[in-house]
Amino acid sequence: GTPYIHDVLGGLKFRISPGSFFQTNTRQAEVLYDVVRRAAGLRPGAVDTVLDLYCGTGTIGLSLAGECRRVLGVEVLESAIEDARANAALNAISNVEFLCADAPAAAAAASPTAVTTPDVVIVDPARGGLTLDAASFLSRCGARRVVYVSCNVATQARDLDRLCNGSGAPFRLVSVQPVDMFPHTDHVETVAVLDRKELTTAAAAM
Secondary structure (H helix, E strand, C coil), X not given: CCCCEEEEECCEEEEECCCCCCCCCHHHHHHHHHHHHHHHCCCCCCCCEEEEECCCCCHHHHHHHHHCCEEEEEECCHHHHHHHHHHHHHCCCCCEEEEECCHHHHHHCCCCCCCCCCCEEEECCXXXXXXXXXXXXXHHCCCCEEEXXXXXXXXXXXXXXXXXXXXXXXXXXXXXXXXXXXXXXXXCEEEEEEEEHHHHHHHHHC
16 A cells, blocks of 8 residues: 555645654644744744754644745654655745754754754654753754753753753743643643743843
8 A cells, every 4th residue: 555644734735654753633733833833933024044853754844934934854764854855845845954864963064954053943852852962952053942842741841951050051941831632641742932041131131
């Protein structure tokens, strides 16, 4: 049979291979991605560059593409990247690029495809959360905002502590919004918004 299936999410069509992650509750996934879109705080006029780390099949990046100048999705799983590229073509979205690589290494690489200073970074890691290298990259990447999507509040809390507390931690935690993706269970997805401290301090002083 066909080696993949198709699903529709937020008006976009997605190709999904057996090894690629995709939200199983598509109705609530639309709610989740709307929360992410609002959390990203993209500026009018499609001027922002968005870095989508742990992008999977490209669902979040593609859902934001219409409001961005450019999106770069990074994912280590090759089959997911193949799906993401196919999904961009399926939906005729041309301002999104997908890179198969380790998230922090790819994002920091000095190559034509890399984004060295993104405006907004979206991270949606697996249950283990961010690696130390990924957290270090976020701290120095220069983004004004990080939107951290997580299915494990324990590892998310650990990572938020690394990014927001202690000497040199560059971010301030603005909000955390839970989304009930798994009714009748104790599991939720949470969307945390982090803003760069010097930017929020400057805005408050104006």
